[in-house]
Amino acid sequence: MTLHRRHVLALLASACGGTLAAPAFAQAPAMSRPTAFAFSFATLEGRSLRLAEYAGKPILIVNTASQCGYTPQYAGLQELWKRYRDKGLLIIGVPSNDFGGQEPGGPDEINKTAHGQYGVSFPLAAKAEVRGPAAHPFYKWAALERPGDGPRWNFHKYLVGRDGRITASFSTQTEPTDPRVIAAIEKELR
Numbered sequence: 001m002t003l004h005r006r007h008v009l010a011l012l013a014s015a016c017g018g019t020l021a022a023p024a025f026a027q028a029p030a031m032s033r034p035t036a037f038a039f040s041f042a043t044l045e046g047r048s049l050r051l052a053e054y055a056g057k058p059i060l061i062v063n064t065a066s067q068c069g070y071t072p073q074y075a076g077l078q079e080l081w082k083r084y085r086d087k088g089l090l091i092i093g094v095p096s097n098d099f100g101g102q103e104p105g106g107p108d109e110i111n112k113t114a115h116g117q118y119g120v121s122f123p124l125a126a127k128a129e130v131r132g133p134a135a136h137p138f139y140k141w142a143a144l145e146r147p148g149d150g151p152r153w154n155f156h157k158y159l160v161g162r163d164g165r166i167t168a169s170f171s172t173q174t175e176p177t178d179p180r181v182i183a184a185i186e187k188e189l190r
Contacts, residue, residue, distance in 0.1 A: 034141060035163065035164025035165060036051050036059065036061075036138065036141070036142075036160040036164045036165070036166070037051045037052045037054070037055045037164040038051075038052070038141075038164075039051050039136075039137055039138040039141065040052075041092060041094065041125035041126070041128070041136070041138070042125060042126040043123060043124065043125060043126060044095075044107040044110060044111060044124050044125070044126055045107075046126070049092065049123055049125065051138075051160075051164075054090050055164065056162050057088040057089065057090060057162060058088065058089050058090070058159060058160060058161055058162055058167075058185060058188035058189060059089075059090045059091075059092065059159075059160040060077075060080065060089065060090070060091045060092070060157060060158070060159050060160075060176075060185065061091075061092045061094060061138070061157070061158045061160065062077060062091070062092070062093055062094065062155055062156065062157045062158075062176075063094045063095075063096045063098070063130045063139075063151050063154060063155065063156055064093040064094060064095050064096070064103070064114070064124075064154060064155060065095065065096060065097070065099065065100075065102035065103040065154040065155075066095070066102065066103055066105065066109060066110055066112075066113035066114070067102040067103065067104070067113075068099070068100070068102040068103075068153075068154040068155070070153070070154055070155040070172055071113065071118075071154075071155075072118075073155045073175060073176055074093070074113075074114055074117075074118035074120050075118050075119075076175050076176030076177045077091055077093065077120070077122065077176045078118060078119055078120050078121065078122065079176070079177055080176050080177065080181075080182075080185070081120075081121065081122040084185060084189065085122070087189050088189055089185060089188075089189065090122075090123070091122040091123070092122070092123050092124070092125055093114065093120065093122065093123070093124045093125065094124075094125045094128055094130060094136070095110050095124065095125065095126075095127040095128070096127065096128055096129060096130045096151075096154070097127060097129075098129055098130050098131055098132075098151070099151075099152075099153045099154050100153075100154075102154060103127060103154075106127070107126070107127075110124065110127065111124075130150075130151050130156075131143075131150060131151060139151070142158055142166060145165070145166050146158075146166050146169055149169045151172075152171070152172065153172040154172060155172045156169070156170070156171060156172055157169065157170040157171075157174065157176070157181065159181075159184050159185065159188065161188050162188055167184065167187075167188060168180075168181075168184040
């Protein structure tokens with residue numbers, strides 16, 4: 001015997017006292033979105049740099065490259081690091097070979113450029129992809145947080161606020177010591 005939908009609904013309605021109420025489903029609690037503090041980077045030395053350890057402090061994350069026309073921005077990043085590290089700012093350089101193959105070397109070559117040539121003393125992550133399906137999880141998250149605002153070349157800068165959300169993003173062409181970058185950092189340090 002085949003029952004038609006109308007008959008099934010009528011039977012259900014009569015069983016429910018003439019009215020058919022929508023079933024009550026338990027509502028799942030809303031899930032909070034992750035923040036940058038959910039991520040970590042391996043360092044050039046192989047240690048883990050967990051962003052959760054810096055919760056409540058601003059973090060400037062910059063994809064870097066040793067053989068790029070923008071590589072001199074390492075000097076400006078180091079200047080920011082000296083100026084604001086004691087006030088709570090963390091800067092992380094993330095070497096990437098994603099743009100123009102401009103970071104072809106390994107840790108020794110990256111260190112030679114960053115530390116030897118530019119005197120960088122802020123943390124450097126291990127070389128990572130910053131775009132595409134194999135991107136580092138932080139960069140995948142950042143692409144969802146700031147659609148269309150991701151790295152288009154080396155030395156793109158994300159400023160993560162004290163709450164773990166991206167508060168600002170600066171293009172490659174924006175120097176680390178640009179007044180807009182400094183204003184955004186100082187706002188987060190207040």
